[in-house]
Amino acid sequence: MSKAPAIAIKNLKIALPKSGERSYAVEDVSIDLIPGEIVCLVGESGSGKSMCAHALMGLLPDTVKTEAGEISFGGKNLLKLTEDGWREVRGRDIAMVFQEPMTALNPLMRIGDQMMEMFEAHGLLTPKERRAKALNLAKEVGLPDPERIIRAYPHQLSGGQRQRAMIAMALALEPSVLVADEPTTALDVTTQAQILKLIRNLQRSRNMAVMFITHDFGVVADIADRVVVLRHGKIVEEGSIDAVFRNPQHDYTKALLAAVPSMDPPARAPLDETNKAVDVIGLDKTYVTPTGWFKPDRRVQAANEVTFSILKGETVGLVGESGSGKSSVARLVMRLIEADRGTVRIGDVDLTALKGKALRDQRHRIQMIFQDPFASLNPRRKVGQIITDGPISHGADPKKAMERARELLGMVGLDAGSLDRYPHEFSGGQRQRLGIARALAMDPEIIVADEAVSALDVSVQAQVLKLLEDLKARLGLSMLFITHDLRVAAQICDRIAVMQRGEIVELKPTAQLFASPEHPYTRELLSAVPGQSSPSQAA
Amino acid sequence: MKKFWKLMLRNPGGVIGLILLTVAIIIAVFGPMMFPTSPWRMVQRPFLPPFTNPMVTLGTDALGRDVFAGLIYGARVSLLVGLVSTTVALTIGVPVGAIAGYFGGKVDDAMMRGTEFFQTIPSFALAIVLVAILQPSIYSIVGAIAIVSWPPVARLVRGEVLSLRTREYVQAAVVTGQSNSWIIWREILPNTISPIIVLASLMVANAILLESSLSFLGLGDPNLMSWGYMVGAGRTVIRQAWWITVFPGIAILLSVLAMNLIGEGLNDALNPRLAKDSR
Numbered sequence: 056m057s058k059a060p061a062i063a064i065k066n067l068k069i070a071l072p073k074s075g076e077r078s079y080a081v082e083d084v085s086i087d088l089i090p091g092e093i094v095c096l097v098g099e100s101g102s103g104k105s106m107c108a109h110a111l112m113g114l115l116p117d118t119v120k121t122e123a124g125e126i127s128f129g130g131k132n133l134l135k136l137t138e139d140g141w142r143e144v145r146g147r148d149i150a151m152v153f154q155e156p157m158t159a160l161n162p163l164m165r166i167g168d169q170m171m172e173m174f175e176a177h178g179l180l181t182p183k184e185r186r187a188k189a190l191n192l193a194k195e196v197g198l199p200d201p202e203r204i205i206r207a208y209p210h211q212l213s214g215g216q217r218q219r220a221m222i223a224m225a226l227a228l229e230p231s232v233l234v235a236d237e238p239t240t241a242l243d244v245t246t247q248a249q250i251l252k253l254i255r256n257l258q259r260s261r262n263m264a265v266m267f268i269t270h271d272f273g274v275v276a277d278i279a280d281r282v283v284v285l286r287h288g289k290i291v292e293e294g295s296i297d298a299v300f301r302n303p304q305h306d307y308t309k310a311l312l313a314a315v316p317s318m319d320p321p322a323r324a325p326l327d328e329t330n331k332a333v334d335v336i337g338l339d340k341t342y343v344t345p346t347g348w349f350k351p352d353r354r355v356q357a358a359n360e361v362t363f364s365i366l367k368g369e370t371v372g373l374v375g376e377s378g379s380g381k382s383s384v385a386r387l388v389m390r391l392i393e394a395d396r397g398t399v400r401i402g403d404v405d406l407t408a409l410k411g412k413a414l415r416d417q418r419h420r421i422q423m424i425f426q427d428p429f430a431s432l433n434p435r436r437k438v439g440q441i442i443t444d445g446p447i448s449h450g451a452d453p454k455k456a457m458e459r460a461r462e463l464l465g466m467v468g469l470d471a472g473s474l475d476r477y478p479h480e481f482s483g484g485q486r487q488r489l490g491i492a493r494a495l496a497m498d499p500e501i502i503v504a505d506e507a508v509s510a511l512d513v514s515v516q517a518q519v520l521k522l523l524e525d526l527k528a529r530l531g532l533s534m535l536f537i538t539h540d541l542r543v544a545a546q547i548c549d550r551i552a553v554m555q556r557g558e559i560v561e562l563k564p565t566a567q568l569f570a571s572p573e574h575p576y577t578r579e580l581l582s583a584v585p586g587q588s589s590p591s592q593a594a
Numbered sequence: 595m596k597k598f599w600k601l602m603l604r605n606p607g608g609v610i611g612l613i614l615l616t617v618a619i620i621i622a623v624f625g626p627m628m629f630p631t632s633p634w635r636m637v638q639r640p641f642l643p644p645f646t647n648p649m650v651t652l653g654t655d656a657l658g659r660d661v662f663a664g665l666i667y668g669a670r671v672s673l674l675v676g677l678v679s680t681t682v683a684l685t686i687g688v689p690v691g692a693i694a695g696y697f698g699g700k701v702d703d704a705m706m707r708g709t710e711f712f713q714t715i716p717s718f719a720l721a722i723v724l725v726a727i728l729q730p731s732i733y734s735i736v737g738a739i740a741i742v743s744w745p746p747v748a749r750l751v752r753g754e755v756l757s758l759r760t761r762e763y764v765q766a767a768v769v770t771g772q773s774n775s776w777i778i779w780r781e782i783l784p785n786t787i788s789p790i791i792v793l794a795s796l797m798v799a800n801a802i803l804l805e806s807s808l809s810f811l812g813l814g815d816p817n818l819m820s821w822g823y824m825v826g827a828g829r830t831v832i833r834q835a836w837w838i839t840v841f842p843g844i845a846i847l848l849s850v851l852a853m854n855l856i857g858e859g860l861n862d863a864l865n866p867r868l869a870k871d872s873r
Contacts, residue, residue, distance in 0.1 A: 391771055418771035431762035435784040444780070445770030490766075497770055 059266040060087035061151070062111070067124035068104055069115065069288075078320045080119055081288045088232055088264035093255070095275045095296075096268045097311075098285035099512035100483070104268045106288075108236045110134075111266065112151050113141040128232075146173055154237040156217035160209040166220050167193070167205025173227035188400050192223040196253060214377075215246035219253065221560060226257060232521040233265045239274060243376035243539070248583040250427035251278050272315045273542070273586025276300065284308050314517040316542040318587060320565040323549050330367040332501055332533035333421070337362055338387050338397035340380075340557075356396070357383035359557040365501065370527065370534040372565070374541060374550030374580070380557040384484050385505045388535065389423050390414065401501065417555065422494035428486035430505035432478035437476035438464075438489060442496050449497075456496075467522060479518070484515035488522065495526065502527070503535045508543060520547055541584050545569060553577045601863035605677055608859015614852035621845045622673050625666035629778050633663040642769070645731030651843025655824070655838045665845055668821040672849060675736055675805040677796040682740035686795060696698040706752070710746045717742035721804060725813045732815040735808055739801045750793055754786040788864035792857055799853030806846050821846050 058215055069081040078235060096104045109115050111126060133144065145151075153159035170189040174180045180188065184383045193201035196219040212591040218238060225233060235254065239247040255278055258265050267278060275282060275296070281301040284307065285357040292305040303309045326376065339528055340358040357380040365371045384408040386392045388399050390406055399406045401420050409417055425431035432441055442463060443456040451459075461471045467488040478486060487507065489542055504523065508516040524547060527534055538544050544551055545565060553560040553576065561574040570579045602608050631637075636658040637650060644653035644661070652661040694705040721738040728734035754847075758764060759782065767777045808814055809822030810829075821842040828838030 206802055251819065258835070391765055393770060413751075415771040417771065418769055421769075423766065423769050425762040425766060427762055433763040433767075433781050433785070436780070444767070444772065444776075448770070448772050493766065 058089050058091070058280070061090045063087045064107065064127045065125050067107070067110060067126070068122045069103075069110065070120045070122045072118045077287065078177065079122075081110070084124075084290055086266070086290075086293075087282055088266055089261045090231065090264050092261070092280045093258060093265040093278055093317065093488055094281045094283060095279035096266060096283050097270065097272065097275055099270060099311075099514065101287075102285040103288035103336075104270075104285050105236055106150070108234045108266065108268050111149060111232070111234050113144060114151075135557070143177075146225075146230065147177055147228045148230050149232040149234060150230040152218070152221050152225050152233065154236040155241050156214060157209065157241075159221055160217060161467050162209050164208075165205065166207055166209065166212070170205065170220070170224050170227055173224055177228060179228075187232060188227065189223075192227055194219075195226070196220070196223040196257070197249075198223070213246075214242050215249060218242060218246075218250050222250075222253065222257070224341070226261070229261065230495070231263060235261050235265065235267045237268055237270070240269070240271070244541070244583040244585070245376065245579055246420040247274070247585065248277075251344050251585070254278065261551070271585065272312065272513070273584065276586035278390070278520045282516075284311070299592045303493065310514060314513040315586075316517070316520075316540075316546045318542055318545055318569065319585065320545045320548075320569055323565070326366045326369050326549065328551050332367045332369070332401070333365045333535070334398075334400040335361060335363050335384075335388060336398045337398070338384065338399070339395045340383055340387055340392065341395060348358050356380075358387060361387075361397070361559055362558070363552055363559065363562060365533045365535060366549075367533055368527075369532055369549045370536050370547055372544040372551040373535065373537045373554060374539065374544050374551055375554035376539060376554075381539075381554050382505055384554070385423070385503050385535065385537050389421060389503055390418075391423075411529075416449070418446065419497040420499055421501045421503065422499035423485070424494055424502060424504040424507040425491050427510055428483045428490060430508075431490050432486055434478055436477075437474065437479075438476055438478065441478070441489065442474075442493050445497050446494065451594075460496060461490070463495055464524065466495070467492045479573050482515075484511055484519060487511060487515075491519075491522065491526070495530070499532065501533045501535065505537045506539070507536075509538065509540065515516075516543070523547070541580060553580065598863055603860050604846060604861040607740060608862070611852040611855025611857075611859060615808050615856060618669055618673060618849050618852065619835075621666055622669040625669060628662070629663040631663075633667040634659060634772055636823070637663075641831075643835075643843075651787075652841050653835070653837045655828060656835070661824070661838060661841055664819045664824050665817040665821070665841060666826060666847065668842060669849075671732070671815070671818045671820040672802045672805060672846070675732070675739065676801040676849075676853070678744065679739035679801045679805075680794055680797045682736065684747055686740065687744035688751050688783070688790065691748035691751025692755050692783060695752035696759055696774065696778050696782065698756075698759075705748075709748050712742070713745045718760075718804065718807065721808060722811065722813065725826050726807055728814045729756070730808075730815055731752040732818060735805060735815060739804050741799055743800060744802070747790070747797075748794060750784055751786055752768045752812070754789060758782045758785055792861045792864060795844040795853055795857035795860055799857070801849045802846065802850055803852070825834060 064084060064086045065083045067081055070078060071078060071080045084107060086094060096107060098104045110121065113133065121134055128148065136144065167189045170192055171185040174185045174188065189205050190201050193205050198204045198216060198219050198473055212220065239250050242250060249273065254265065269275060279296045282294065282296055283290055286307050292299060292308045294301065299308060300312065302311055338358045338361040342355045342357055344353040346353050361384055363371060373384060375381045387394045394407060397407065404417055406417060418524050439457060439460055442460040443453065446456040460474060464471050464473055469485060469488055478489065481489065509520060520543065536548055548565050550562065550564050551568050552559045553574065555576045561568065561577045568577065569581065572581055623696065637660045638647065638654045640654055640656050640658040640659050642650060642654040644651065650660045650662065655661055659808065690705055694702045721742050723736035724741060725734050764777060764781050764829045767781045805820065806822030809820045810826035812826060814820050814823045824842040832839050
């Protein structure tokens with residue numbers, strides 16, 4: 056800590072527009088970024104961590120105002136800069152990597168041109184030199200076949216490659232400070248591990264100061280030198296990684312660390328092997344997109360001979376990276392999309408053979424909990440209606456259905472007064488509880504949870520998972536649990552199926568899968584989970 | 595609802611539009627009480643210039659009819675045609691768009707080709723033909739305007755439904771076993787209301803213009819005084835008696851402008867995020 060900070064935020068105070076929930080987005084935040092050090096800014100959604108990053112780049116939205124504090128960099132207070140002054144600093148001294156590489160790159164510009172634009176914007180080098188630089192950068196961030204890739208368009212690259220290109224752009228002018236705002240959140244675990252390693256290496260070799268923003272404690276454990284924990288716009292704890300993880304002082308930090316699911320699967324009660332709730336046999340699904348008259352159609356196989364069964368009271372996990380077809384399988388099982396081939400049996404009913412009214416009558420037996428708590432509730436219907444619509448359409452008495460909805464709200468830990476409110480009045484976690492209540496209102500035998508906790512903050516995630524477990528045990532439900540997060544899967548699943556490119560490559564009891572993975576892909580996935588070597592396991 | 599009005603009133607254009615529309619509605623409803631006699635009746639000598647006789651403030655036309663009375667009765671016709679034909683167009687366009695968007699595939703293809711058939715014919719020409727065939731009357735005019743103005747509604751609704759259909763709350767309704775009609779009416783259409791309202795306000799303006807154009811060409815309802823008819827009738831004597839055409843022309847301008855301003859204001863109020871970005 057003896058080194059002088061490259062950039063220092065001092066007592067920053069950013070006012071939010073009035074009528075908001077709180078009056079300050081960030082209050083009295085002071086952070087020093089020291090060359091050669093990665094500072095992780097951790098916090099749940101709404102903690103003000105992105106505000107800090109945007110303040111560093113002078114990218115705050117017009118609706119907020121910096122009321123006090125300064126950001127000192129090279130003897131200047133950046134907050135006093137004009138727009139022209141900022142333009143000098145951005146890219147050259149401070150650079151940023153964004154969360155979503157697909158939207159942060161211009162889809163109509165070649166990757167190389169976007170890199171060269173960095174030099175052009177600051178009036179540096181000749182076009183020829185810029186090109187050579189871009190090529191070097193592409194090499195440095197480990198893009199394969201740099202010659203070809205700088206001529207490619209963003210959509211021709213994979214997510215990880217795009218993020219590498221973003222990093223190359225950020226590094227183009229050799230900034231002394233790099234701000235990374237959730238740079239790996241949109242990526243798969245294996246890609247995430249590579250990008251984290253890349254950022255770490257580049258930061259070491261260039262002796263940059265890095266501000267790394269994340270909500271994922273696993274990532275923090277892998278990359279941080281120093282950790283700053285934010286809550287409601289205030290710093291609750293700050294210290295070296297070891298100090299914060301081994302010996303957290305503040306209750307909030309302790310709670311956050313405790314909420315991170317562990318990689319050790321707990322022991323699970325044995326189940327009756329003969330009593331099957333669902334039988335999925337040989338599901339095939341290929342998406343065909345016509346590409347034009349003279350080209351062959353684009354085919355993506357989302358499910359290839361997918362076969363598994365779920366016992367009564369069992370939770371089967373379906374894990375895999377994005378594009379592995381796990382969500383498609385969930386929707387095939389629900390019959391939200393039609394399979395090309397294969398059968399889904401619930402008890403002795405063949406769901407795939409039913410049509411129209413007969414299908415609608417059977418649908419209540421298998422219910423779904425969706426990923427996005429904001430998109431899964433109709434914004435124009437009251438909670439009471441959302442929960443009772445299903446039962447009423449199956450012939451339940453409206454009064455009784457409402458009575459039951461009230462009970463269910465209690466069951467999922469919400470106030471019965473919520474019935475007359477609209478979804479937008481609830482937080483993400485509460486909305487997910489509403490989604491669970493809606494599913495339970497149908498008295499299902501099986502619940503399909505599609506990334507049901509992925510959009511939630513860790514502490515809320517832990518609560519919702521516990522609620523799901525409780526309800527499942529109490530009501531004797533079976534569950535198909537789809538997730539990309541192996542930590543969550545370890546905690547909740549009896550058996551786990553690993554999917555890759557539409558195929559189940561390994562299906563085993565959880566403890567066995569974690570202890571002795573057989574398939575190389577499973578091994579790769581397991582080793583890529585962030586934060587395994589970390590002190591967080593002690594928590 | 596309160597918030598909506600607050601946003602609406604923040605837009606000065608929208609406020610002006612609302613005021614103009616309110617005035618027009620008041621005139622259309624109560625105006626004829628001031629002129630209990632027919633606007634077709636001769637009240638003074640022909641070609642009386644405006645502001646010369648306090649009894650006929652805006653002068654008289656070629657047959658000595660009161661221009662002011664004509665304006666007031668014309669307001670009724672214009673607003674009525676505008677609102678009714680828009681309502682009819684919505685009742686055709688919304689279901690067509692919703693069904694096409696929701697079911698997709700062949701149904702979508704069939705319905706959209708049908709819609710395109712109407713879109714390829716110049717709408718004004720089609721309206722003229724329809725009115726000419728059906729004999730000019732208020733019903734044929736409303737019908738013709740509705741028939742030429744529903745395709746954009748259908749396209750808009752189809753687009754909205756296409757994107758809403760894949761939302762998770764719609765899927766949730768499917769898995770709880772709701773019927774298709776329930777899903778369309780209860781889950782999807784309520785969420786398409788904002789763009790439909792905005793479009794409808796602009797359609798009213800367009801309908802007023804269409805009606806005026808038809809009347810201008812002499813295809814108006816012969817029993818009803820309308821602004822377009824007045825402009826058309828005064829056209830031949832515009833050099834001698836400008837007031838016969840100018841006053842109804844201004845009336846058309848103001849009412850169309852009012853509906854456009856309201857449409858703009860509604861757009862800002864119903865899509866507050868867009869409005870904020872543009873400023």
